[in-house]
Amino acid sequence: MKVEIAKKHSGEFIELHSRMITRHGLITGATGTGKTVTLKLLAEKMASLGASVFLIDVKGDLNSFGEVGKLTSGLEHFLQKHDLEAPIFQKFSTLYWDIYNELGLPIRTTVMDFGPMLMAKLLKLNANQTNLLHTIYQIADDEGLLLLDFKDLTQLVKHLYDHNKAFEAEYGTLNKQSLGAIQRALIASDIDVFFGESVLEIKDLFLKDGIINILEASKLILNDKLYSAFLLWLLSELYEQLPEVGDLEMPKLVLFFDEAHLIFKGIPEVLLSKIEQVIKLIRSKGVGIFFISQSPSDIPDSIMAQLGNRIQHGIRSYTMKDIKHQMIPKEMLEKMKKYGVGEVSISVLDEDGVPTPFEEAVMLTPSSLIGKFENCNYYPEEQLNQKYRTPIDRNSAYEMLLKRQKNQVVSEQSTTKKRTRRGRKPDSMLTKLTKSLFSSFGRSLGTSLARGIMGTLKKY
Structure with missing residues (x-):
């Protein structure tokens, strides 16, 4: 199947092949050149094919898909x-x-599900602190400690700080300086709103064929750490949970990630390599991704190489690096400096997956209302309202640790200096109490915990 998305100067229409949407895409352009309207048009085209859509509304003006469009004077002039x-x-x-x-x-996940790799990025931890955070997660995994919200992780880190010696025989040195730094990062953060229950079930993004899921992000975008980590988490969850479907005629889901440069800002190489792998493989799950940013140079080369469909709006200036990234002749880049709203240089994949040459065109216009809709009903699904709107606070690591601390008085003075026949110190009272504390939890998670490519918890 094909959908028309733009009109060449010659009068011919440029079509997007439905099978090539999972080869991903890019929308770029300077502020005010029409990227948002292009995003809206493509989202509608994907929905018209029956694909679910998930898009990020960073400016708060994409809430009007549910309203019929109308012929305004501005639209009439453009046409x-x-x-x-x-x-x-x-x-x-x-x-x-x-x-x-x-x-x-609300969209939530648990600290345990989120995993140490993304959490380290979110907290801006250095390499040593990141390694220690992996160990903290391992302790929680091994002992069946439920890390659901931020206070669970904060309380566990505090407990390990106070009793680090009790764990060193099994887990190695738990550096108190690094533990303290993680504590401070947790306390100082303003990202706890994302963690807790009920956790988003991916199936709810597919509520109906052709549904457009809109994440209101005008507030979220102000917290670039959380915004970036959220997008990476969502990408990871989709990859881990969706089944393999091969090369579909039509995509199952299309993602539009606006302000994409924030995803890659200050990203560690190890995490970037994981993202590259996910983007390469997620097409087999029927998922297509469009990144939206001001310049192609905002996107790492290894990611750019995987973006087959490219729509590039007007630019204000360019460098030699831009020429390399955009793969557009210098002559066309000069023309792009004079583009008006909606005018683009565009290259899409043909039915064989071969990129067409860049051509000058103008984007078609959306069918739904353009601009912000003031009377939007943000909670139309009562069943999902009941499922997600009220947070759940289960008995987890925070409550368990506090309860045990109240019931047991740990005294370093009772530590014996007697040695076993092998020359090893017997367990101190502190160690005995700590071991008792954790063994009493049991393996409440029930199964061995496995993590995916980007460190998020696999679901079985």
Whole structure:
């Protein structure tokens, strides 16, 4: 199947092949050149094919997919200028999400699910602190400690700081300086809103065929650490949970990641290599990804190489690096400096997966309402409202650790200096109590915990 997305100067239409959407894409351009409207158009085209869509609304003006479009004077002028016909106005099924639970259903995950790799990025830990965080997660995994929200992790780190010697025989040195740094990072962070229950079930992004999921991110984008980590977590969850489906005629899900440069800002090489791997393999799950940013140079070379469909709006200036990244002749880049709103240089994959030459064109216009809709109903699904809106605070590591601390008085003075026949010190009272504390939890998680490519917990 094909969908028309742009019109060449010659009058021919540029079509996007549905089988090539999972080869991913890129939308770039300077501020005010029309990237948001292009994102909206592509989201509608994907939904019209029956694919689910998940997009990020960083400016708060993409909440109007559920409203029928109309012919405004501005739209009429644009259509006349470029000799375009008005679209068939319609609305689309929409679902709204918001990590802060203000303009949509909250999205949450647990600290345990999130994993140490992404948590280290979120907390901006150095290499030594990151290694220690992996050990902390391992202790929690081994002992069946449920790390659900931030206070669970904070309490466990505090406990390990106070009793680090009791764990060194099995886990090696738990450096108190690094433990203290992790404690401070946890206390100082403003990202705890994302952690807890009920956890997002990926199947709810596929509530209906052709549904458009909109993440309200005008507040989230102000916290670039959380924004970046959230997108990486979502990508990881989709990869780990969706089944292999091969090369589909139509995608199952299309993601639009706006302000994509934030994903890669200050990213460690080890994590970047994991992202490259996920993006390469996730197409076999029926998922396509479009990155939106101001310049192709915002995207690492290894990621750019995997983006087959490219729509590039007007630019203000360019460098030699831009020429390399954009793979557009210098002459065309000069023309792009004069592009008006909606005018693009575009290259898409043909039906054989071969990139077409870049051509000048103008993007078609969306069918739903353009701009912010003031009377939006952000909670249309009552069943999902009941499932997600009220947080759940289960008995977990925080409560268990506090209870045991209240019931047991740990005294270093009772530590015996007697040695066993092998010359090893017998367990001190501190160690005995700590071991008793953790063994009393049992392996409440039930199974051995396995983690995926990006360190998030695999679901069985």
